[in-house]
Amino acid sequence: MITLQNLLFPERDICTEFDLYFHLNDGAAVSLSEPALHLAPGGKARLGTYFNSFSLGKWHEAGALDGLFFALTGTGKVEVKLFLAIPDRSWEILYCEILTLDPEQESLADLSHYAALSERGVIFAEVKAAEAAATVTGGGFKTDKQPKHLPRLAVSITTFKREEAVRETVARLDAFIKSSPFGAGIHAFVVDNGASADIAATSNITPITNKNLGGAGGFARGLLEASQAGFTHCLFMDDDAAFHMENLHRTYAFLALTEHPDTAVAGAMINNTHKWAMWENGAWFEKSCHPLFCGADLRRLEEVVGMELATTGPAHRKAYPTLYGGWWFFAFRIDQAKHHPFPFFVRGDDISFSLANGFRITTLNGVVSFQDDFSEKESPLTLYLDLRNHLLHHLIFDTLDLGRVGTAKVALRFIMRSLVRFHYETAEAQLLSWQDVMRGPEFFASNADMAERRGRIKAMTDVETWRPADDFDLTERRRYTLRRGRGWMRLFVYSLNGHLLPFWNRRADRIVVGMGERGTLHPTWGAQQITYLNATRDKAYMVKQSKRRFFGFAWRLMGTTRRFLRDYKELKAAYRTQYPQMTSKSFWEKTLYAEPTDKAA
Numbered sequence: 001m002i003t004l005q006n007l008l009f010p011e012r013d014i015c016t017e018f019d020l021y022f023h024l025n026d027g028a029a030v031s032l033s034e035p036a037l038h039l040a041p042g043g044k045a046r047l048g049t050y051f052n053s054f055s056l057g058k059w060h061e062a063g064a065l066d067g068l069f070f071a072l073t074g075t076g077k078v079e080v081k082l083f084l085a086i087p088d089r090s091w092e093i094l095y096c097e098i099l100t101l102d103p104e105q106e107s108l109a110d111l112s113h114y115a116a117l118s119e120r121g122v123i124f125a126e127v128k129a130a131e132a133a134a135t136v137t138g139g140g141f142k143t144d145k146q147p148k149h150l151p152r153l154a155v156s157i158t159t160f161k162r163e164e165a166v167r168e169t170v171a172r173l174d175a176f177i178k179s180s181p182f183g184a185g186i187h188a189f190v191v192d193n194g195a196s197a198d199i200a201a202t203s204n205i206t207p208i209t210n211k212n213l214g215g216a217g218g219f220a221r222g223l224l225e226a227s228q229a230g231f232t233h234c235l236f237m238d239d240d241a242a243f244h245m246e247n248l249h250r251t252y253a254f255l256a257l258t259e260h261p262d263t264a265v266a267g268a269m270i271n272n273t274h275k276w277a278m279w280e281n282g283a284w285f286e287k288s289c290h291p292l293f294c295g296a297d298l299r300r301l302e303e304v305v306g307m308e309l310a311t312t313g314p315a316h317r318k319a320y321p322t323l324y325g326g327w328w329f330f331a332f333r334i335d336q337a338k339h340h341p342f343p344f345f346v347r348g349d350d351i352s353f354s355l356a357n358g359f360r361i362t363t364l365n366g367v368v369s370f371q372d373d374f375s376e377k378e379s380p381l382t383l384y385l386d387l388r389n390h391l392l393h394h395l396i397f398d399t400l401d402l403g404r405v406g407t408a409k410v411a412l413r414f415i416m417r418s419l420v421r422f423h424y425e426t427a428e429a430q431l432l433s434w435q436d437v438m439r440g441p442e443f444f445a446s447n448a449d450m451a452e453r454r455g456r457i458k459a460m461t462d463v464e465t466w467r468p469a470d471d472f473d474l475t476e477r478r479r480y481t482l483r484r485g486r487g488w489m490r491l492f493v494y495s496l497n498g499h500l501l502p503f504w505n506r507r508a509d510r511i512v513v514g515m516g517e518r519g520t521l522h523p524t525w526g527a528q529q530i531t532y533l534n535a536t537r538d539k540a541y542m543v544k545q546s547k548r549r550f551f552g553f554a555w556r557l558m559g560t561t562r563r564f565l566r567d568y569k570e571l572k573a574a575y576r577t578q579y580p581q582m583t584s585k586s587f588w589e590k591t592l593y594a595e596p597t598d599k600a601a
Helices: 056-062 112-116 163-179 214-228 246-257 301-310 314-319 349-357 380-396 403-420 424-438 441-446 451-460 486-494 547-582 585-592
Strands: 002-006 028-030 037-039 044-046 069-085 092-101 107-110 122-129 134-143 153-159 186-192 205-209 233-237 263-266 268-271 278-280 283-286 288-291 329-333 360-362 368-371 509-513 527-533 539-544
Touching (some): 037 069, 037 122, 056 122, 056 246, 056 301, 092 107, 163 186, 349 380, 380 424, 380 451, 380 547, 424 451, 441 547
Parallel strands (some): 186 205, 509 527
Antiparallel strands (some): 069 092, 069 107, 263 329
């Protein structure tokens, strides 16, 4: 038998939102110090949760299962009930029996008849102490199906100057590989762009010192090393590995059993601010990034089931033809990667990689990374990088072709969002980004390390940098920002938040905005001074309206827009012509190695 997924318990350093793992009545308890469910007489645990449900439709679509079983280990007698949540009809009970648990021998519930009811849906268990107290120490879903070939999975980690985080990740990963039943088929390559991680080589870990060409260069190096070493699959993942190692088990099992070679597994993402809420369960791209199921309450069974049903089957892929997966956790078969990463440095390389290779992207419940709020990382540099990749996707891919005016609007929307929030330094960086795109593909090839641009943007940034909050006067004056009537909102929008109104900066409001609203326009309408606070409210920066900066910038923006509209056709042709070469194996060998090891693209 192969274990498809194991029963997951909360981990103190990963996630302690118990309702993402179990729904317990008053007679059930979980300890963080040991992975076990303790059930008093009548105690009941429902495993219909984000981490412990089984997305039957996804596994069945990947390749028909040869039998399906639910296993438990522990002590005592328990009533085990398995539910099948079927789309668009009432749910069924697949199994309900009394089992006597053993700590060493798995007790099995045979669910192999599921296909008689439905090949789609979500299966979850309910476990109740039948007589005396009982304990559940482990379990999961299993199948008799054997893969034709076990994957050789290379885990590629890119790191830069995050020594403590990557060492901890490598230690966890090494321990997992040693204990995993799939461990013989997994090896990790740690690509160190900062030459500072000091990772020791082991039988499971290979450290690689690399040029600092950002995430794109780091993952390109990992992919090259994996291919040259004969691995069949590759997993790109973050260096802080803020996820359960069960991610790797479920991903490996899915890739081993799928009958579709173009399958890729994309990890979801949860924001550390609210660990009960989905941030991104896959995403699609058009004009901007659109995360799927953002805000879904993963504590609620109905939302988990609804999300899994909606992301199963060809209808989902057809609805989102520009679906992509983030590189915090993205696994794929190497021979399906016809294009290597584009030299973006960072930001947008994962979108381009998914779109260019046409992967059959799947998300699996419980395969998720926990990340810090991206809003706090937003800066002139990150928004410079964001605008570049947004424009390039629309220039390169037929499915995203907006024409010259539509593509120009993408850039103008980015820049105007910064201007009306008085982020003039960010707007300057974004204008530079647009101009760099207009320099053509050669600019990216010759600036793969982004060293000059990073230094230039850093020198441009003075006001929009975090400083101690005590350095600022946080006194507010709110009059206009409280007015949200239709007439007032039209005034704010049409005047570009007061830039076109005489003496507005003398009358408008002074406001303080928290991290949760940093990236939004809504709270800033009617202000002339905005102080932004970070999540812990101990750092801040202040921006103020400046008509002089606005109108001087607007004149240069109009000139850039005219040149882009004039040169659009030639620019698009240049990127489409050179994209295959710049995402080839030989491009990265020439860029990363002294001598190419393989001349073939």
